[in-house]
Amino acid sequence: MDLNTVTEVVRRPPAQPGSLWREGDAWLAGGTWLYSAEQPGTRRLIDLTALGWAALVPGGTGLEIGATCTVRDLYAFVPPADWRAGPLLARSCEAFLSSFKVWNAATVGGNVCLSLPAGPMITLTVALEARYELWAPDGSARVVDALDFVTGDHRNVLAPGEVLRRITVPVGALRKHAAYRRFALTRLGRSTVFLVGTRTPGRDDLLLTVTAGTTRPVRLAFDTAPGARALARSIDAVPGDVWFADPNGTPEHRRHLTHHFAEEIRRELMARGPA
Incomplete structure (x- = not known):
């Protein structure tokens, strides 16, 4: 999309690009979202890719x-x-x-x-x-x-x-065991829920990250492996206004999927043993 309100592009910003910042500016990197929608308040683009x-x-x-x-x-x-x-x-x-x-x-x-x-x-x-x-x-x-x-x-x-x-x-974190589950309405569609669980080798802890189904990331941390009921209670404790609603799913649908996939992740990680 043409950004017809933009009058200037800074191609070679200084090493500290924020020193140029003024109202109406936008950072330009890939630009895949910036050029996909109208940006009526944008007057100038500052190209970060030139910084190397x-x-x-x-x-x-x-x-x-x-x-x-x-x-x-x-x-x-x-x-x-x-x-x-x-x-x-x-x-x-x-x-x-x-x-x-x-x-x-x-x-x-x-x-x-x-x-x-x-x-x-x-x-x-x-x-x-x-x-x-x-x-x-x-x-x-x-x-x-x-x-x-x-x-x-x-x-x-x-x-x-x-x-x-x-x-x-x-x-x-990179050395932890990890398991993930993702659900979308179509194979290449936007995520309805995206969950990742990690476990430290030699321990039975669990770190569960819930995204896509929530308006912000939610982290559920357990020092020792939770049972199915304890995990379910933690998901139920996520505030109702955090669950996301859009054409890809209602909050209730996303909560249900989160329960299902979180339990799958728990079982997968606990089954891997102590190593």
Whole structure:
């Protein structure tokens, strides 16, 4: 879609791009959402891809994902063998409602900052206990837990002029056992629910992340493996106004699916034994 209100594009912003920020600006990375809808309040685009941020930096402490890393690059990444949860990277990419053309342009950071309930990069990073580094216009930085970033449907904690710089995924989370379940009305459709469970090797804990069916990510944490009833009670305790409603499902439908898939995940992870 043509953005006929835009009068300027900053192709080469400074290393601290927020210093340019003014009302009417929008960050440009992949642009797949930005160009898909009218943006009547947007007057100028600031191109973040020109900054050359590294897409993926694996290391002994985990994985750093640059905000401008494309979905294609994340999908192609081959994680180390001891990262048991590594397959979640590709599985989350496959949860996008998009074509390969979109994969070539869409960015991990863009999906996170769009903050839609069905954002699969939100699911991935919350499930893997990631942290986000945010840069403010004055040059300062702050780090927030991925769980706390999205506050509702299309809402997050970003202040005007703040930009997501990088996502850091800790190696401890990447080495956990993981199981996931996703439901959509059609094979390539938008997620109705997307759940991920992780368990620490040698322990019987459970970390369950519930997304897509809720307006913000929900994390259910258990130090020891819960029984089916305890898990069900925790899901029932999620506030009613957190469950999402759209043409893909009612809150009641999404709660029902969450109960069903959460129990499947619990059984799968507990059946894997202590290793």
